[in-house]
Amino acid sequence: MLFTRIVDTSAAVGATRSRKAKTEALQTVLADAEPAEVETVVAWLSGEMTQGRIGIGWRTLSDIDAPSTDDAVLTVSEVHDAITAVASTSGAGSTTRRRDLLTDLFGRCTRGERDFLIRLMTGELRQGALEGVMTDAIAKAAGLPVEPVRRAFMLSGHLSVTATAALTGGESALAEFVLTVGRPVRPMLASPAESLSQAWTEFGGDVSVEYKLDGARIQVHRSGDDVHVYTRTLRDITSSVPELVELIRELPCTSVVLDGETLALTDSGRPRPFQETMSRFGAQSAHDLLLQPYFFDCIHLDGVDLIDEPLERRLDALERVAPRHRIPALIRPDADAAAAHADQALQEGHEGVMIKALSSSYAAGRRGRTWQKVKPEHTLDLVVLGAEWGYGRRTGWLSNLHLGARDPDGGDPIMVGKTFKGLTDALLQWQTDEFPKHERSRDEHTVYLEPDLIVEIELDGVQVSSRYPGGVALRFARVLRYRPDKTHAEADTIDAVRALLPS
Numbered sequence: 001m002l003f004t005r006i007v008d009t010s011a012a013v014g015a016t017r018s019r020k021a022k023t024e025a026l027q028t029v030l031a032d033a034e035p036a037e038v039e040t041v042v043a044w045l046s047g048e049m050t051q052g053r054i055g056i057g058w059r060t061l062s063d064i065d066a067p068s069t070d071d072a073v074l075t076v077s078e079v080h081d082a083i084t085a086v087a088s089t090s091g092a093g094s095t096t097r098r099r100d101l102l103t104d105l106f107g108r109c110t111r112g113e114r115d116f117l118i119r120l121m122t123g124e125l126r127q128g129a130l131e132g133v134m135t136d137a138i139a140k141a142a143g144l145p146v147e148p149v150r151r152a153f154m155l156s157g158h159l160s161v162t163a164t165a166a167l168t169g170g171e172s173a174l175a176e177f178v179l180t181v182g183r184p185v186r187p188m189l190a191s192p193a194e195s196l197s198q199a200w201t202e203f204g205g206d207v208s209v210e211y212k213l214d215g216a217r218i219q220v221h222r223s224g225d226d227v228h229v230y231t232r233t234l235r236d237i238t239s240s241v242p243e244l245v246e247l248i249r250e251l252p253c254t255s256v257v258l259d260g261e262t263l264a265l266t267d268s269g270r271p272r273p274f275q276e277t278m279s280r281f282g283a284q285s286a287h288d289l290l291l292q293p294y295f296f297d298c299i300h301l302d303g304v305d306l307i308d309e310p311l312e313r314r315l316d317a318l319e320r321v322a323p324r325h326r327i328p329a330l331i332r333p334d335a336d337a338a339a340a341h342a343d344q345a346l347q348e349g350h351e352g353v354m355i356k357a358l359s360s361s362y363a364a365g366r367r368g369r370t371w372q373k374v375k376p377e378h379t380l381d382l383v384v385l386g387a388e389w390g391y392g393r394r395t396g397w398l399s400n401l402h403l404g405a406r407d408p409d410g411g412d413p414i415m416v417g418k419t420f421k422g423l424t425d426a427l428l429q430w431q432t433d434e435f436p437k438h439e440r441s442r443d444e445h446t447v448y449l450e451p452d453l454i455v456e457i458e459l460d461g462v463q464v465s466s467r468y469p470g471g472v473a474l475r476f477a478r479v480l481r482y483r484p485d486k487t488h489a490e491a492d493t494i495d496a497v498r499a500l501l502p503s
């Protein structure tokens with residue numbers, strides 16, 4: 001397949017807001033790709049390279065002096081091989097060698113192909129928000145239902161590998177993806193409940209009612225003595241959390257995969273702020289905040305996969321392996337006991353409760369109705385689109401944030417409001433230092449950003465608006481905190497914002 005097909009498809013997908021048109025464009029190119037090309041094609045169209053990051057910056061890439069050609073003759077595999085050659089060059093003299101390889105590659109590119117490659121190599125094309133559309137396109141191109149494709153993606157963590165299996169081996173190849181201890185799966189997520197009693201009634205009381213702790217999600221894999229701890233975005237943070245590793249090694253089992261929340265407590269046993277927990281995930285150095293784990297799920301124990309088993313069985317397994325590290329939970333409480341448990345959670349300084357259907361399987365990567373969260377405050381996780389320079393006391397700081405909701409069809413985020421409320425001096429300083437690293441462009445008043453910072457916003461509600469493109473605006477929005485554990489793909493959608501409009 002010619003490389004230019006990918007460049008054109010990427011442009012076509014970016015140019016339309018229609019989910020159907022995006023899916024069709026992707027599906028067509030996937031159906032035409034040779035089996036050996038599928039992995040690369042899917043990775044590129046998701047803005048990724050199968051070789052991972054190659055660590056060459058935008059400035060170096062744009063300084064490469066090579067005239068472009070008019071003829072689009074490069075093939076996907078030629079470009080793939082050239083990137084592999086660059087990625088595998090290291091050691092003495094590698095800077096020059098890599099530049100030579102890139103000069104040769106760019107010299108064989110058209111202008112459009114070269115621009116695409118620069119954006120691909122600098123991560124600018126990374127398109128987490130396109131995952132849903134790509135999953136549909138893979139299913140359609142392979143003539144399969146979407147569910148087995150989605151499942152294989154969740155278990156493998158890679159759309160590119162999933163696509164190759166779907167297109168070359170069909171449903172039976174997809175079924176071969178199983179949970180592997182040591183390979184993290186995307187965590188199951190929750191939907192907001194209308195109310196505690198509504199969620200309890202929806203499942204006829206056949207529920208686990210658990211504290212919703214305001215820490216950070218962890219997924220723990222242990223095989224023998226080999227322990228790995230992953231974040232919500234599947235980043236391996238094992239070396240930052242030795243106290244968790246030690247504790248997990250002590251559990252009475254040979255292999256296990258646990259899902260949970262971790263946080264540090266104050267001396268009086270109340271939760272410390274989320275930022276303090278997150279700060280531990282970056283640091284390798286000495287620390288005085290001790291993290292505690294609170295597990296709420298067990299999806300593998302001693303060679304047995306539990307991912308498709310009902311929650312009740314998974315909780316039995318959890319009780320067997322880590323009884324002292326379970327999140328406070330009540331199984332099948334009556335409605336009054338469930339409400340009392342929720343009050344208790346709030347009194348102890350936690351966020352609220354989760355109501356989970358005991359009969360439900362572990363839907364990796366899905367935000368379903370079988371886990372529902374009940375918390376008193378309404379919050380949205382929004383994309384920071386830019387920030388305005390402050391005035392008065394805030395002169396010199398990047399202050400008023402432009403906030404966007406995710407386009408569920410993979411387009412650019414849609415602006416829904418602005419706020420500078422809730423920003424402490426420390427956060428203003430952090431924004432001023434950090435935002436230029438994510439800069440897309442700027443004008444006199446505003447620095448516009450790549451959509452990769454997510455901020456959690458508390459609000460009183462939303463209202464119809466003719467000013468914003470989504471027709472909806474936030475009311476009394478204030479910043480709660482940044483969410484470094486989330487990516488654009490996990491921001492709330494414009495549909496979630498619209499769902500808050502008064503009916």
Ligand SMILES: Nc1ncnc2c1ncn2[C@@H]1O[C@H](COP(=O)(O)OP(=O)(O)OP(=O)(O)O)[C@@H](O)[C@H]1O
Nearest residue numbers: 189190210211212213214216217261296327354373
């Ligand atoms: N008992 C629990 N069961 C599941 N998740 C829990 C529990 N306690 C705390 N959590 C946290 O809540 C999150 C689940 O809520 P949700 O799927 O809405 O994620 P979220 O978008 O990060 O929500 P929020 O911003 O409210 O934490 C999990 O990712 C986990 O970090």
